[in-house]
Amino acid sequence: MQHEDGRKLEESHANLRNVLDQAGDSLFVVDPKTGGYVDVNERACSSLQYTRVELLALDTTTVGVTATASDYADFAKELAPGQTITRIGAQIRKDGSHLPVEVRISVAEILGETRILVVARDITDRLKSEKILLQSEERYRELFEQSPIPTIEVDWSEVKCALDEMQSAKGDVKIVEWLTDHDVLRQLHMKIVRRGMSDSLLILYGVQTKKAFKKVLEA
Missing domain, CATH: 3.30.450.20 (PAS domain)
Structure with a gap:
């Protein structure tokens, strides 16, 4: 046994x-x-x-x-x-x-x-891919910021969410009607997320930093 x-x-x-x-x-x-x-x-x-x-x-x-x-x-x-x-x-x-x-x-x-x-x-290959992606993003950011064309990178997702909330609260109201409402436009303007801007854009507005540029937009 x-x-x-x-x-x-x-x-x-x-x-x-x-x-x-x-x-x-x-x-x-x-x-x-x-x-x-x-x-x-x-x-x-x-x-x-x-x-x-x-x-x-x-x-x-x-x-x-x-x-x-x-x-x-x-x-x-x-x-x-x-x-x-x-x-x-x-x-x-x-x-x-x-x-x-x-x-x-x-x-x-x-x-x-x-x-x-x-x-x-x-995870050797994964780390290599992440490193290549990071280098690519850094290179893109460098080229973006040094672009001779005044350029700004924005994220509209929060604006879309705000519009959806307004649509839900006010019912069947056409968006074009909101475009004549300065208070609504200001609210939407504040929802725009500015992720990056070129140096040439700062020069165009006569400021030296991104923080100063944002203050210009919010004024």
């Missing part, structure tokens, strides 16, 4: 290993009592440049997972089923290089034991 139970346990471990190894992200199964690894998948090994045996022998903090051994014990007590903690950090590969990751931490019952499941996703 014990032999049969042992065989079933080995099969369960093998099935779990297959499931872990098919995942696209790095997976780490942690024992909350010791803070050590119980299992890792192939993606985790290849990403961090370790063999499975080497990785399982390491302390969890060695590879830079964003939690300590005591943290895992707290997770087991505090995290409800289905609840996940997400953190951004970096793992340390065997060669000492850093791998930026988004880490999701949850509690799971695995083979009858409470375990901490750590899912680490490589």
